[in-house]
Amino acid sequence: MEMMFNVILLIMLLLTAIGLVRKRSLFAVVMLSGIYSLLSATLFIALDAVDVAFTEAAVGAGISTVLMLGTLALTTRDEEETPPKGGILPLLVVMVTGSALLYATIDMPNFGDPMAPIHHFMAPHYVEHSGVETGIPNIVTSVLASYRGYDTMGETTVILTATIGILAILGRGRKRPKKLPHRKANTP
C-alpha cells in the first residue's frame, strides 16, 4: 500500500513535469510548477518527512508561485515559439548524464532497507538521545535547531545575502527619477 502510493505520486510528478516542458503559456507553466511542488509535498508525507512536506508546501507551492506570478506581471505571459536551443545537443547531454546517474544508483542499497549505511551513522544517536538531550519531541527540529544550529545560522546568512541582492537589483533605477525633480527645484 505504502509502495503503491509512492509509485502513483512519482508517476503523477513525471506527468506534471512533462506537461510543464511542453506548455508555452508561462502562466500555465507557473501553475504546473505549483502543482508539482504540492505533489512532491504529498510524496514527502508518504516518505515520513512531514517537516520537509510542510516546508515544501508553504515555500515551494506558496511563496515560489507568488514570486513567479509577480515576475510574470512585470515581464511577459508567453514564451516565444522558437525551436529548442542547440538542436539535439541538450537532449544528448541529458541522456548521457541520466544514464550515468542511473548506472550509479544500481549500487545503492534498496529503498526502505533498515540495514543501509545511511541509518547507522549519526542518525541512531539523534533518534535515541535527542529527546533527553534537548527536550524536544520532534527529532528533526532538535537536529536543525540544536545539533546543527550553526548550519541553520549559515542558512539565515544566505537568506540575508539574497535579500540584500534582491533589494540592490530591484531598488536600482527607482530612486533616480525621484531625485531629479528635487535637484531641479534646488538649482535657481
Add this chain to the structure above:
Amino acid sequence: MSTDLLEQVSGHFNYWMAVILMMVGLYVVLSRHNLIKKLVGLNIFQTSVFILYVSMGKIHGGIAPIYVEGVTEQPVFSNPVPHVLMLTAIVVGIATTALGLSLVVLIKKTFNTIEEDEIQASLDKKRRKP
C-alpha cells in the same frame, strides 16, 4: 533471477524516478530560451534532489521522526538527518529562485525581452556599432 530483478526494480524505483525528474529539469534549463522557464526547470531539478535524499532516509515500517508520548518502547523512526538537510536546501532554494527572478525583472527592464536569443541578438547589434 526474476525475483532478483523485481527486487532491484522495486528497491530502486524511487531513485530512478528522481534521476528522470532531474533530467527533465536539466533539459528545460539547457534547451529553453525563456528565462522564467529556465528557473522553473531549475526548481524541478532541485525538488528531484529532495526526493532522492528523502527516499534514502525512508525505512520500511518506519514512522515520521517524532517521539510518541506515553510509550516505553519507541517505534522505528525514518532517518531524520536527510530531512534536516533538505529543510535547509528548500530555504536556500527559494532564496536563489527569488534572486534569479529579480534578475529576470532587471533583464526585462534593460533589454525589453526575457528570451535568451533576442538578448544575444541585441548584444551583438550593440557590439557591431559602438
